[in-house]
Amino acid sequence: MSQPVDREFEEKVGRGLVAALLLVHESRTRWPALDDIGHIHRLIFTEANPTMAGEYRRDNYWPQYTQFAVPRWQDVPACMLRLEDLLRLAKQECEAAEGFERQEKILEWAARIHHRFECIHPFEDGNGRTGRALVSWMLSHYGLPDFEMLEDRRPQYLLALETADAALKTEDLLHADYWPHQTEALQPLIDIIGEVLEESV
Numbered sequence: 001m002s003q004p005v006d007r008e009f010e011e012k013v014g015r016g017l018v019a020a021l022l023l024v025h026e027s028r029t030r031w032p033a034l035d036d037i038g039h040i041h042r043l044i045f046t047e048a049n050p051t052m053a054g055e056y057r058r059d060n061y062w063p064q065y066t067q068f069a070v071p072r073w074q075d076v077p078a079c080m081l082r083l084e085d086l087l088r089l090a091k092q093e094c095e096a097a098e099g100f101e102r103q104e105k106i107l108e109w110a111a112r113i114h115h116r117f118e119c120i121h122p123f124e125d126g127n128g129r130t131g132r133a134l135v136s137w138m139l140s141h142y143g144l145p146d147f148e149m150l151e152d153r154r155p156q157y158l159l160a161l162e163t164a165d166a167a168l169k170t171e172d173l174l175h176a177d178y179w180p181h182q183t184e185a186l187q188p189l190i191d192i193i194g195e196v197l198e199e200s201v
Contacts, residue, residue, distance in 0.1 A: 012048035013126070019043045020133050021146070028140040031091045034084040036137070041123055041130045049125070056080070057124045065158070068165040070121040071173050078174055079120045085176035086113060094142070106142050107197075110135045111189040112178060114147075115164045120173055135193070145200035147193060160188035 020043040027036070042054030056076045062069060071079050090109035097105040117131045136146040149157055167185035 009048050013044060013129070016044040016047055017129055017133070020129075021136065024133055024137045024140060024146075028137060031141055032087065032134060032137045034080060034087070037080075037117075037122075037130065037134060040133045040137075041126055044126050044129055044133075052124050055124075056122050059124070063121060066118075066121075066165065067162060068119050068168070069170050070119065071170050075174065076120060076122045080122055082174060082176045083113070083116055083120065086116060086178070089176065090138070102142070103144075106139065106144065107190050107194050108183065108186070110138050110147070110193055111164075111186045112183070113138065114193075115161060115168075115186060115189060116173065118161060119165065119168060119170075139197070145197050147196055148200065149196070153192065153196065157189075157192055160192050163188050 020040045023040065023043060038054045045053035056073070058073050060072050090113060094102060094105050094109060114131050114135045117134060118127055121127050123130065132147050132149060136148075139145065139147060164182070164185045167179075167182045172182075
């Protein structure tokens, strides 16, 4: 049986998300960094749950909506540092590409970063919202539309994340390497991000 929706909480989170997306658009001239991820989460939850806002989780749990075993909370900071390494590599590879190849590279890295972030699951709550806002930052940096996940696409989106999960192990999150079979498993997520952008245009 599903839990009742706390409408006041959701309204506060909704206002926080608007503030976070405003930050994304105001800052899109620069590439996002690790501190920006915490800032996005802090803006989303400052009103709804200030004690959690911007703070990494300090518990071990297995989210009901994912089959992936998230890392121990003690490993989250190290995993996030590896994510920062990936963000830097993403910037380098996107800048090195040109034309249509650049757009393909942007979509590929948006999917990589988003999936890696969701697997780390660094926060107690709001990882999906924060992760999609981070993707929107990456996309808007190159003049592309936001990554807005509409409800009718949600099942397809979650299935794409699960497909990518199968190619990744929890210990992989402590490394910045990305293997070809992992990128191949990300293809459904890459496709969804591309389709959402096409619909936005």
